[in-house]
Amino acid sequence: MDVDFYNYHVDPRTTYGDISGRYPPNFVKFPWFTKPLIWSDTLSRAVKKRPAHLLKDKLLKLFDMVDAPAERWGSAEEIGILRENLVLFSERMDANPHISPIGRVFTKILMTGHLKNRADTVAFYEQNRSFIGANGRFKAPLIVTGFPRTGTTLLQRLLSEDPATRSPFTFEMEKSTPPLKSGADPMKDPRIAKSAVRIAALSKMAPGFLERFAESHPMSPIEKEESMIYMQAHNGVAAGAVSAGRDYFHSVNLPKISDALFRYERNFFTMLDAYCPAKSHWTLKAPNYAPYFSKLFDYYPDARVVVTHRHPSRSMASVCRMIETSLLPFDRDGSFDKIRFGDIMQSEMSVFLSAPLDYRAANPQHERQIVDCMYQELVRDPIAMVKQIYTKFDLEYTSDFEKRMQGYLDSNKQGEHGRHKYSNEEYGIVPVNLYTQNKAYFDRYGFEVEARSGD
Secondary structure (H helix, E strand, O other): OOHHHHOOEOOHHHOOOOOOOOOOOOOOOOOHHHHHHHHHHHHHHHHHOOOOOOOHHHHHHHHHOOOOOOHHHOOHHHHHHHHHHHHHHHHHHHHOOOEOHHHHHHHHHHHHHHHHHHHHHHHHHHHOHHHHHHHOOOOOOEEEEEOOOOOHHHHHHHHOOOOOEEOOEHHHHHOOOOOOOOOOOHHHOHHHHHHHHHHHHHHHHOOOHHHHHHOOOOOOOOOEOOHHHHHHHHOOOOOOOHHHOHHHHHHOOOHHHHHHHHHHHHHHHHHHHHHOOOOOEEEEEOHHHHHHHHHHHHHOOOOEEEEEEOOHHHHHHHHHHHHHHHHHHHEOOOOEOHHHHHHHHHHHOOHHHHHHHHHHHHOHHHHHHEEEEEHHHHHHOHHHHHHHHHHHOOOOOOHHHHHHHHHHHHHOOOOOOOOOOOOOHHHOOOHHHHHHHOHHHHHHOOOOOOOOOOO
16 A cells, blocks of 8 residues: 555655654653564564554454444444444554554554443443433533634533533543442542553553643543543544544544444433433533534434634644644654644644534524633633533533632643643644635634734
8 A cells, every 4th residue: 555645654764864853753762561562563564564463353343243232323324334434444554554563552452442342331231221211311411512622621621510510530431331320439430440550551651651642631530531532432433543544534524424423422321321310411522523513413402512712723733733642652753744744634624613613504593502612711711601601501500610610720720731832833834724724714703814812
């Protein structure tokens, strides 16, 4: 396969010694015990003309072991679309010569874990369907979405401080069964310790990786996390895997893939709610809802949706840096081309801006269920923004809720995990080109071509 197919990769032999910064070196120094992975990969390529640790057969076997009954998990066509997506991902990753042996092993471990979780979730749901159907009440969720790096994480974690809401912990999406029980102390759940062990193993295998990623997006087993990202992962959709090729990266943002994902997600949270219900409503967040905006109200007709906004020439480079951080340690050293990567991101990520905008223009009847959150207003006065959202959706706002939000803000100062630095220039992002490509979005939200101070 032509290596140029992967778009952002280049032959590292041509970049050796380059000091421009366009081809960044890996910032992770892998320990000695990872050397056998490299040796086995080198031998496999020499003897079999293919890398070791192939993904396709293993991942498809796990996907196919789930015999999801009825259409509550998706029709045959909808499940088939997910499977085709997984085939495409596996084949592209297996054929990509620029994925390092460690990157391939890491991907295999991560993806098999999520697919096993899918199997366990479906099995548990079907075994306890009567109880879940009688007790699960997943209705009128509050969903936060928008372009990445526009304040969605801060907003979700503030909204989650409401004692009347329920927002999923990372640990209960990483391993969803058995569900958290009502009245149980979530901070004593055994899954937290198991998650910590996995994190420690990753830190040992790839020292410095999690610390660098935390500069963009701090993660913890007990934090509230991105629901749709995990729903995608459970179903074999590697949402950020641009390393699987541009056609794969494009495919994961097509609305047609979301039908089975939304069905799975609705069952997933109905199951969690049956055992540990929300007093009022669930609060979910993920930028990855944005490309699927045209389907969102089909599956959640009573949803309350917050769409976040920030000047694209601020957020685009920030997204590039965050995803670069997640890819770079697992690519072959010197193969990452920032300019080519920036070109892909500008093109393929525009749907996160256009999909909600286009849907809202064509479906004004849902505007009463949608509120816009401007990044500048959120960071200037986060609590005032939450009050505005609660007023719009006629949700009860209490003094206890406000006190808890203030406590969160006091304990989580911006930049305490370090600040990731980025610029438009390093990714070849030209504001006027970004404006031309997304003119309708810029004009709708009053963004000038060049970002102003504070945007």
